Amino acid sequence: MTILLYDLVGTDASRPFSPHCWKAAFALAHKGLKFRSVPTRFLDIPAVEDGATKTVPLIRDGDKLVGGSFDIAVYLDEAYPDRPTLFGGEGGRAATRFIERWSHLTLHAFIGQAALMDIHDMLGPQDRAYFRKSREERFGKALEEVPADRDEKVAAFREALEPLRTLFWKQPFVGGEGPLFGDYIIAGALQWARVSSPFALLQDDDPVAQWFERCLDLHGGLARRVPAAA
Amino acid sequence: MTILLYDLVGTDASRPFSPHCWKAAFALAHKGLKFRSVPTRFLDIPAVEDGATKTVPLIRDGDKLVGGSFDIAVYLDEAYPDRPTLFGGEGGRAATRFIERWSHLTLHAFIGQAALMDIHDMLGPQDRAYFRKSREERFGKALEEVPADRDEKVAAFREALEPLRTLFWKQPFVGGEGPLFGDYIIAGALQWARVSSPFALLQDDDPVAQWFERCLDLHGGLARRVPAAA
Numbered sequence: 001m002t003i004l005l006y007d008l009v010g011t012d013a014s015r016p017f018s019p020h021c022w023k024a025a026f027a028l029a030h031k032g033l034k035f036r037s038v039p040t041r042f043l044d045i046p047a048v049e050d051g052a053t054k055t056v057p058l059i060r061d062g063d064k065l066v067g068g069s070f071d072i073a074v075y076l077d078e079a080y081p082d083r084p085t086l087f088g089g090e091g092g093r094a095a096t097r098f099i100e101r102w103s104h105l106t107l108h109a110f111i112g113q114a115a116l117m118d119i120h121d122m123l124g125p126q127d128r129a130y131f132r133k134s135r136e137e138r139f140g141k142a143l144e145e146v147p148a149d150r151d152e153k154v155a156a157f158r159e160a161l162e163p164l165r166t167l168f169w170k171q172p173f174v175g176g177e178g179p180l181f182g183d184y185i186i187a188g189a190l191q192w193a194r195v196s197s198p199f200a201l202l203q204d205d206d207p208v209a210q211w212f213e214r215c216l217d218l219h220g221g222l223a224r225r226v227p228a229a230a
Numbered sequence: 231m232t233i234l235l236y237d238l239v240g241t242d243a244s245r246p247f248s249p250h251c252w253k254a255a256f257a258l259a260h261k262g263l264k265f266r267s268v269p270t271r272f273l274d275i276p277a278v279e280d281g282a283t284k285t286v287p288l289i290r291d292g293d294k295l296v297g298g299s300f301d302i303a304v305y306l307d308e309a310y311p312d313r314p315t316l317f318g319g320e321g322g323r324a325a326t327r328f329i330e331r332w333s334h335l336t337l338h339a340f341i342g343q344a345a346l347m348d349i350h351d352m353l354g355p356q357d358r359a360y361f362r363k364s365r366e367e368r369f370g371k372a373l374e375e376v377p378a379d380r381d382e383k384v385a386a387f388r389e390a391l392e393p394l395r396t397l398f399w400k401q402p403f404v405g406g407e408g409p410l411f412g413d414y415i416i417a418g419a420l421q422w423a424r425v426s427s428p429f430a431l432l433q434d435d436d437p438v439a440q441w442f443e444r445c446l447d448l449h450g451g452l453a454r455r456v457p458a459a460a
Contacts, residue, residue: 088321094406095325102332102393163331176324 003028003035004060006048010122013039015226017122019108019192022223023069024057026184029219031076031083035059042127069188070100073181086181099174099182102163107189110157111201114150116143118197118229150199157201161208168207172214179218187215187223194228233258233265234290236278240352243269245456247352249338249422252453253299254287256414259449261306261313265289272357299418300330303411316411329404329412332393337419340387341431344380346373348427348459380429387431391438398437402444409448417445417453424458 005025008018016022016037028035040048040056048058049065058067059075066075073086074093087093120131120143132143139146164186167174174182190212193201202209216224235255238248246252246267258265270278270286278288279295288297289305296305303316304323317323350361350373362373369376394416397404404412420442423431432439446454 085321087319088324089317089319090322091315091318091405091410091412092321092325094318094401094410095322095329095404095412097400098329098332098393098397098404098412099325101397102328105393105396163328163335166335167328167331170327171324174325174328175321180321180324182321182325182328 001034001062003033005035005037006040006045006053006056006058006060007037008056009039009041010119010127011124012122015122015195017119017192017195018056019111019188020055020069021057021188022191023181023184023188024059024072025222026179026187026215026219027069027073027076027086027181028059029222030086030179030181030184031080033076033080033083041124042130069185070097070181073184086184088175088180092175092180092182096180096182096185100185103185103189106157106160107186110153110160111189111193113139113146114154114157114199114201115193115197116146118147118199122196147199154199154201158203158206161202161206164211165207168211173211179215183211183215187212190215191223191226195226196229198229231264231292233263235265235267236270236275236283236286236288236290237267238286239269239271240349240357241354242352245352245425247349247422247425248286249341249418250285250299251287251418252421253411253414253418254289254302255452256409256417256445256449257299257303257306257316257411258289259452260316260409260411260414261310263306263310263313271354272360299415300327300411303414316414318405318410322405322410322412326410326412326415330415333415333419336387336390337416340383340390341419341423343369343376344384344387344429344431345423345427346376348377348429352426377429384431388433388436391432391436394441395437398441403441409445413441413445417442420445421453421456425456426459428459 005028007016007021009016045056052058052065053067057069057072058065059072066072077086087096116135120128123131136143173179235258237246237251239246275286282288282295283297287299287302288295289302296302307316317326346365350358353361366373403409404416
């Protein structure tokens with residue numbers, strides 16, 4: 001049976017943009033599972049599956065609902081052990097939690113500010129009002145001010161990716177010879193930026209950008225099918 | 231047969247201090263293998279095992295020589311598959327490479343500067359001359375100048391440990407419920423600082439410091455047996 005992925009979008013239902021939903025989409029594709037993305041706007045979330053969740057991604061797999069990208073990956077590996085692994089064992093699962101923390105604090109922290117107005121501009125009027133209010137509370141300033149210094153801060157952001165960049169001296173993917181959920185965690189963040197914002201986050205010759213291109217090619221070009229923001 | 235670990239020391243042969251050698255010592259203890267630390271000074275290294283290596287750690291296991299802490303861990307998991315795993319599977323091994331890169335760029339980069347004079351002061355006269363020359367070339371300044379701003383920089387260093395700190399919301403060790411080589415990579419760096427320098431790298435109430443205390447307790451208190459620098 002086709003799995004449903006409640007997937008965050010703005011006015012264009014064909015452009016899911018949430019990093020967490022992309023992690024789940026990559027994970028579902030990695031397992032070779034049929035899934036259907038259900039376009040979900042911010043203000044739709046409370047009504048999803050009769051109020052089952054406050055956030056997306058949420059998946060429905062038969063009678064099972066699972067939310068949270070990491071928990072979805074764990075669920076998929078446990079429910080479908082005969083399909084390609086997302087963690088490559090217990091040790092991989094534990095270490096991937098560290099990658100998630102690093103990605104959140106390094107990539108999300110910057111992208112969430114640099115692309116903030118671009119994300120806002122993808123939304124419809126009601127979602128915009130929700131988004132502005134919640135984000136202005138979070139950042140303690142006007143939405144427009146948050147990304148204002150992104151040009152000055154991008155060099156430090158790129159520098160902070162050095163652990164990932166130098167990893168590619170050793171192996172083509174975070175998961176080793178092929179991708180695992182650790183790749184999808186980071187690629188999900190970069191896809192969020194790619195779909196939302198024309199801001200040049202990475203330089204083309206950056207090994208991180210080259211790895212991300214490899215990720216865009218995966219699973220029949222799943223993530224590349226959504227064109228980059230222009 | 232007892233495995234030999236060529237282990238970097240200064241004038242006090244009972245105080246091995248190299249982060250990389252500590253990683254190997256933790257790994258050997260984790261596998262429950264008998265090993266003997268062979269105190270090795272910087273200028274002894276070229277003569278170790280008839281010139282087998284330019285760096286330590288190096289281990290001799292029967293007729294096998296293996297150098298480099300990560301390669302030693304990989305070797306031990308492959309040679310002793312029935313003993314406790316250091317990686318918890320292929321995925322763990324790949325992701326642990328990322329932890330190594332992060333630890334190197336975050337912990338080593340700061341500790342190697344903050345503790346530089348303290349490390350120098352542990353060495354005998356000939357090693358001091360070698361150390362000064364090689365490190366002054368690396369840093370492009372007088373040895374004494376390198377740690378001069380450590381008090382100003384320590385807050386940023388502590389902040390940079392946030393991915394590790396917040397990981398402990400989820401699990402007690404980098405390896406999950408128990409330690410794996412990812413723990414030893416980071417604990418090796420902190421043990422290097424602990425053995426070399428009285429500088430207060432972490433605050434006592436930091437979850438990272440509390441996790442490191444758990445690491446000092448492991449394997450019969452292996453790492454705690456060497457008293458902290460005073």
